[in-house]
Amino acid sequence: MSENILKFSMNRCTTVERMDDNTLRSVSRLSDTFTCASAEIVARLPDLEILTARAQFHHEWLKPPDLEDILRKLPGMRIGPGMLKIIKGLVGEKDESRQIGYMVEECCQAIIISLTKDILAQAPESEEQKLEFFSGMVRENIRLYNRCAAFAPGSRLVEGTGPPQ
Numbered sequence: 001m002s003e004n005i006l007k008f009s010m011n012r013c014t015t016v017e018r019m020d021d022n023t024l025r026s027v028s029r030l031s032d033t034f035t036c037a038s039a040e041i042v043a044r045l046p047d048l049e050i051l052t053a054r055a056q057f058h059h060e061w062l063k064p065p066d067l068e069d070i071l072r073k074l075p076g077m078r079i080g081p082g083m084l085k086i087i088k089g090l091v092g093e094k095d096e097s098r099q100i101g102y103m104v105e106e107c108c109q110a111i112i113i114s115l116t117k118d119i120l121a122q123a124p125e126s127e128e129q130k131l132e133f134f135s136g137m138v139r140e141n142i143r144l145y146n147r148c149a150a151f152a153p154g155s156r157l158v159e160g161t162g163p164p165q
Contacts, residue, residue, distance in 0.1 A: 007033065008032065008033045009033055010030075010031070010033070011029075011030075011031045011032070012028070012030050013028070013029045014026065014029070014106045014107060014109075014110040015027050015110070016110045016111055016113075016114040019042070021045075022045050023044055023045065023051070024045065024111055024114070025040065025042045026040065026041050026043070026107035026108070026110045026111050026114075027039070027040045027107065028103040028104075028106040028107050028110070030099070034059075034062070035059065035062055035099070036057075036058040036059065037055070037056065037057045037058065037062070037099065037100075037103065038055065038103075039053070039054070039100060039103035039104050039106075039107055040052075040053070040054045040055070040107065041054075041107045041108065041111075043079055043111055047078060048078055048079035048080055048111065049076065049077070049078050049079075050076065050078070050079065051075055052075060053071045053074035053104065054071065055067060055071060055100055055103070062096075064094070064096045064097040064100055065096065066092075066097065067097075067100060070090055070091055070097065070100060070101075073090045074090065074104065079112065080112075083105075083108055084105060087101050087104055087105050087108070088101060091104075113144070116137070116144075119137065131156060131157065134150065134151075134157045135157050135158070135159070135160075135161070138157060138158050138161050139161055142161070145158060145161060
């Protein structure tokens with residue numbers, strides 16, 4: 001039996017928890033064959049202003065060299081329209097910094113999605129009405145596109161809806 005040297009596994013998980021009536025914490029974790037990292041943001045409701053940002057890379061050689069500088073710039077940023085451009089501007093285009101940008105973006109997107117759960121509970125009972133209800137949600141808020149499996153490309157819920165420009 002030969003050894004397969006091309007083994008790789010990856011797990012990503014992003015969670016949101018309500019710390020109190022006015023504060024949400026979102027944590028994004030990445031664990032793969034080469035990386036073990038986490039990013040955390042704490043945001044204040046209702047304006048979704050980031051209060052604190054932290055990140056940890058368990059393998060020092062994977063840690064972006066400017067990680068502390070990036071994290072210092074996040075408090076005060078609002079989660080909402082334009083945030084992806086702001087995050088990209090803070091993180092930059094360097095390969096070693098892209099992972100932290102993606103993880104911070106995941107934290108922000110998870111907070112947005114967590115705030116839509118009350119709307120999701122209003123979905124109609126019939127399957128056809130549900131399809132129209134959820135498709136309408138994505139058309140009204142294109143940032144939901146590809147944010148979860150239900151709104152991923154190829155899903156019936158996003159037929160006729162394209163990625164955000």
